[in-house]
Amino acid sequence: MRIRNLDSSFVWLHRVLDIAVPFALLYLIAMTYGIFWHDRYIVMGLIGGLSLIFFNQATGVYTGWRGRSLFAGFKLILQAWGLTWMFLIVFAFMLKDGASFSRVTVTAWALITPIGLLAYRIVIRAILGRLRAQGWSTRRVAIVGAGQLGQRIAKTLNESKMLGYNPVAFYDDRSGLTGTKVEGIPVVGTIDHLLACRLLEEQYDEIHIALPMRAEARIKTILNALADSSITVKFIPDFFSFDLLHSRLSDIGGIPIISVYDSPLNSPGNALVKRLEDIILSTIILVLISPLLIFLALGVKLSSPGPVFYKQVRVGWNGKNFNMLKFRSMPVDAEKEGVQWGGSKSKTTSKFGAFIRKTSLDELPQFFNVLKGDMSIVGPRPERDVFVVEFRKKIPRYMQKHMVKAGITGWAQIHGWRGDTSLKRRIKFDLHYIDNWSLWLDLRIIALTFIKGFINKNAY
Structure with a gap:
């Protein structure tokens, strides 16, 4: 079969x-x-x-x-x-x-x-x-190119016996490799030796071409030569040349497409899973913490004159603005001199406000943002619109954090990159999350947020 x-x-x-x-x-x-x-x-x-x-x-x-x-x-x-x-x-x-x-x-x-x-x-x-x-339903594979890409393919096939592929030979233009072994597989000759070989079908079931993209002319020569046989030929793109390890393969109407900047959350199925996760967990959490929310609201009201909640314009999914909710920890006129990024420790707060900022309890109303759909429980932390204009010019790939909904907690936050810490390092962690999203990763981040606690030296 x-x-x-x-x-x-x-x-x-x-x-x-x-x-x-x-x-x-x-x-x-x-x-x-x-x-x-x-x-x-x-x-x-x-x-x-x-x-x-x-x-x-x-x-x-x-x-x-x-x-x-x-x-x-x-x-x-x-x-x-x-x-x-x-x-x-x-x-x-x-x-x-x-x-x-x-x-x-x-x-x-x-x-x-x-x-x-x-x-x-x-x-x-x-x-x-x-x-x-026992050799049942396996396919003998010859790999063209014993470089980094070819070695990764050989190692993967050897470690994944369930694939049913058995790499048996390397061919490489570096004649000095002939007669040696790479990843335990013999280099039996140069690529010209392969192309000159008659009855390839009797020796191999498939040929995998693993040459770097810069060898375009050589790849075309190989493909033209192998077109004169009935053997299965597969070309493996070199993702190492252009830092495409985070990219994904798809197709549009049968045309192969490499998604260079993309996220699993762009899939309708994954987006539905993510939204169900947010609705169910935020509903459960809001029910569980409702007594705490009432206590915190009273504390804010009694400790400082003004509204309980503080609405702050932040940039979220697809670069759109939304009003993010917080328990107010500062006086109502704290930003009368203008908005400044960083320096959170120098900002004026009431004693109760300092407490809820230090413990991140001021962030709890954001679960209402999650329920509404403006935010997600897990995702990159949103910035204010005035800062986004500045940061997008200074930090490479900064705007890609807006490919997903902003979150209450995230991959960067559980690693300590929050508050007045390096934005470049924070973006690196945010992009890792966006490129590698899974429900398992979300649950892991949520669990680590509770295990490590809300209190952090950079939360103030």
């Missing part, structure tokens, strides 16, 4: 099992605890399985699974199952039907199901690994 067809078959197998496994586990847990198996459990099991498939698709569980490590795959499964549970909680809340289910059974199901999903994937990987080790 061809690898592409095999890959499609296993994706459909995963989808079927991702419905069957949660449903079967829910039934077994209910029977174990002696719970009556009624129609609502059947509905919950089916909705849970179907939702899991949807969120698996949205988080990329079914995409590129062959070359993914087991740990990386499990992180994606946990993300999808977490989103499934958020959906089920909201669904049950809307129907007001929570009393129909055993809490022990449902809790056990929530904890055990990810283990079951991982377990069956381990079994499938073990079976496929055994078959691959």
